[in-house]
Amino acid sequence: MSMPGTTTRPGICRICSAHCGVLATVVDGRLAKVTGDPDNPMFKGYTCSKGRALPDIHNNPARLLHSQKRQPDGTYAAIDAERATDEIAERLRHLIDTYGPRSVALYIGTNCLPYPASPLTANAFIRAIESPMFFTANTIDQPGKQIALAAHGHWLGGDVPFDEADSWMLVGTNPLVSKAIGIPGQNPGQNLRAAIGRGMKLVVIDPRRSQTAARAAIHIQPRPGEDVAIIAGMINLIIREGLCDNDFLAEHVAGFDELASAVAEFTPQYVAQRADVPVEQLIDAARLFATFGDRRGMVNAGTGANFGLHGNLLEYLCLCLTTICGRWQRAGERVTRPNTLMPAYTAKAQAHPPYEGWGYGERLRVRGLTDTVAGMPTAALADEILLEGEGRVRALICVGGNPMAAWPDQRKTHRALESLDLLVTLDTEMSLTSRLADYVIAPMMQMETPAMTQGSELIKYYASGTGIPAAYAQYAPRLVDPPEGSDLMEEWKFFLGLAKRMDLQMFFVNFFGAGGGRFMESPPVVVTMDGDTQLTTEELFEQMCANSRVPLADVAAHPHGKVFDVDAVVAERDPDCTDRLDVGNAVMLAELVDVMAEDFDTARGDTAFPLRLIPRRHGSFMNSSGTNLAKLNGGKPYNPAYMHPDAIDALGLASGDLVTVTSPHDFIPSVVEADDTLRRDVIAMHHAFGGLPSEDDEVRERGSNVGRLVPTDFEYDAISGLPRQGNIPVRVTPRTG
Template identity: 25%
Template structure:
């Protein structure tokens, strides 16, 4: 997040939520947005193919078709530029590339965009005017924006929108990605990506690599590694011989699960390190039991870049051990001694190698977290980035982005767009929440949301059993007939091992930059059983 969570409750005059069912996936943040709208009069724009809780209280609701985000945002920017609502002073002083971007979006009139998105042209105009004229406007997004073959383009588009109106670099503005899981921000900060060390220091950068080589006493590769989708594909071709999975459950969370299962079967040696025997662990040759959050010391970094202490509250059961202890012992037995006394010693190493964490220590976050960047121990932390339009790269870069259709569009055989997401009552692959009896009793199974228009055409009533099929597979589940879903779109959750939605999604269409699969759009057909 460029800004802080608390700003959504008090500083934002207009909140644009796109690709996020915030009250279900980020309920604390969702509550703050609702409070600002209902108590302070903040304006709200929601773009989502489902009429979510926030959409019900929005000033403008844009039920755009999954995969049409770039067209929608380009349409809004077309209105802002053509009606003289752009912040030309901010653009001139703090950005570059505006002319090329403006020339491209000139063709994205609301009338041109309407049939692509399924959103009426006048609603696109209303949203654009509201966002541009409200004062402090902020954009919140989540995986509904990123999990597309054009996910990187989608994110650059909302950045374009923020810069176009000067809504960056002050409280109540900015672009706020709402992270999908706890400590995702921290894992990325710590180099849990195949192309960077900590704090996004590139593996291909000689100076950065040499710094880590000296610290660790090893020679490090200068080429980027593979992302998970690439690993699975290479494993399927027999090119990956061993896989070590820590806290991940690709047999539920990855697309095209039949393909994933076949890949895992072909790998010579699979290790899974987790707190429960997951669907993926059933493919493992060795399972290493680790501890949960309440059984260890350390830090988490949350979605607003806040580094916070985690303290051991209870002892771990059985043979479960702390993740870093397991990893250190495995490394030591493989010939590279790794010896730390405690988690704080590891954090001290982190801050010496990570400029944005350099000023953070266990002592400083004993009674509350600090938001990076925090370059020294006198620095208070950074509640919002790009202050007064001062971008880390110098000038903010506009990008001219054309709309690219999803990899699978509806056709005669598969006439609907399947999109997936989460329920308030379950979390990600269900590894923890499906073991919570109260939650599982409240929401025991997946349902397929379908618009009454499609349901009537197919002779489907509420609670009827249906088959939903894509080019990858078929699942059976109950239908939930509801006008909260846009016509032409169907929706289900992916938490349930009995009906694993990712059996239906595709691994074929990846974002060329981030390599994220297109989870949010699959051509599908529904049949009553």
């Protein structure tokens, strides 16, 4: 139990994947303050507004301190967590016995990130009941990253380090806010200032002059949805002008002639006309990236670019551009991300060849979708719930996610969740999804559980340009007890409790779903547990780190975190290695033909829907979390419809006016706000806001749900099922009330 008085100890903020090192002050058993830790060697005192708001998040009056059960009249009443687990296990057993294991699905959201054992144990549970219906937020965000890597292959020497790069290109991402990709998330502002200060040239492609774009040497501000054409045009110019790394191509790359042929029609003049950008700017950006300095740097795309159609192709072309310029670490150079709490490996200057990325495993009953290297197609799960017949999903467990706020087509999602026989959420408050649940299990929160940075290392296997760029690690113990009188359960223990009641034995392979084991010399750790296992989270972490490069105990001996002395350099290519990266994948390049065939002039002249809606990151929120906290929302708990001032004036509107935003699929209310960083033909909104569909009159108190504008069964990716969630055609009209 926490002792009276004041203590300040180092901890880890886990709101996002950066895992900032912080100092947490506890006063009389209550988390009172969180600041950056100046003694942390990686973050050096940095933290963001979200991390500093952790006391408000922990002590939120709306926080659930007891699990909840829905009553016959629709209200909720507290229920003992163990009793709730008893009842849930019984209902799951009945559904499985009656309809089969496929009737039970599980969804993992991004708020599982703070608790690394939770997604692993949840996955172990769903496999133990032999259901293939395991879904994550990955396939409604950027599934193209993993799909493209499967088609292209991995470079086993790893990424070029940002702190040594001469140039860098970012497409539809704003890492100064998202801390997600490209610029290292460990104090991205400082990292970018240092890079520009030593002469690095940044190229940003974004319809908005974002915080990151404002620091770029070249900012290309195109019409939304033209990122594929722009990157294809740059590849074409670099090939035509002979700016490729021919030695690297000859030794390590296949498919070059196919790529050159596929991009041949994407001339600078055509791309400039299509994207509505100066042709000279395109040419300058391509030449700068290909030739500046010692030709070191990479290309990364983000959520904004992936939300438009052709996300797989865009990510693939980014890899191709990186590869034809030879922008990977070479033999004798330092390893950028050498692992610390993950197993050691030998980086090599060679390719891991392409591998099967889609078309295998479980086949959904809708749209011909299958499992993929990015996971099951989450955008199709609502259909799997609503579609009658054999195989229908009748129970859903949500962990760390809020489908009613995050999934596309909110009205369909609402119908689907209400039609379930059983909906269980593990949630810290009565979110939109939990307001529809049969049971809400109240979990512990960040500082009430131990923490480690293994997950922040792991994400490098999802995409280039991510993960911790050093042999850094940190472990933090529990820093505060749960509130007195509460009945809270760690998420992974909920699944262990289900396993005990359902007589299941579970096991998980650490690094599941990330491809981590594919590239490691020591095998991933297999953790086995049955219902009678009495494990603590601390003991489970020890098992998860059993093969780590640096023992967990050694990491824990440095409470402020440590950059360990790991002398890792890229080894020479194996003498018998003939593997190559593939820049000529037939499926990807066939899609490029479809892009060329698009009638962009007609779409541009659409008078019914003259604007294009793009997503926008919010500096104070992680998806739907924290929007109701005054410290974070600053008195603005809604997501404005940002528009250029001239576009607002042309509609006879003013900032602060209520408007209706209408797509070909649906409409939402919003509050218009001027933003001169946008193109005049663009509107930008933050996702994951809003209430239930019946609560549109509360738009100033809740915001609105952009996902409602998006259909899931029209204009979707044939591999991942990801619908068009950006570059959405819309119109904006005045709204009264």
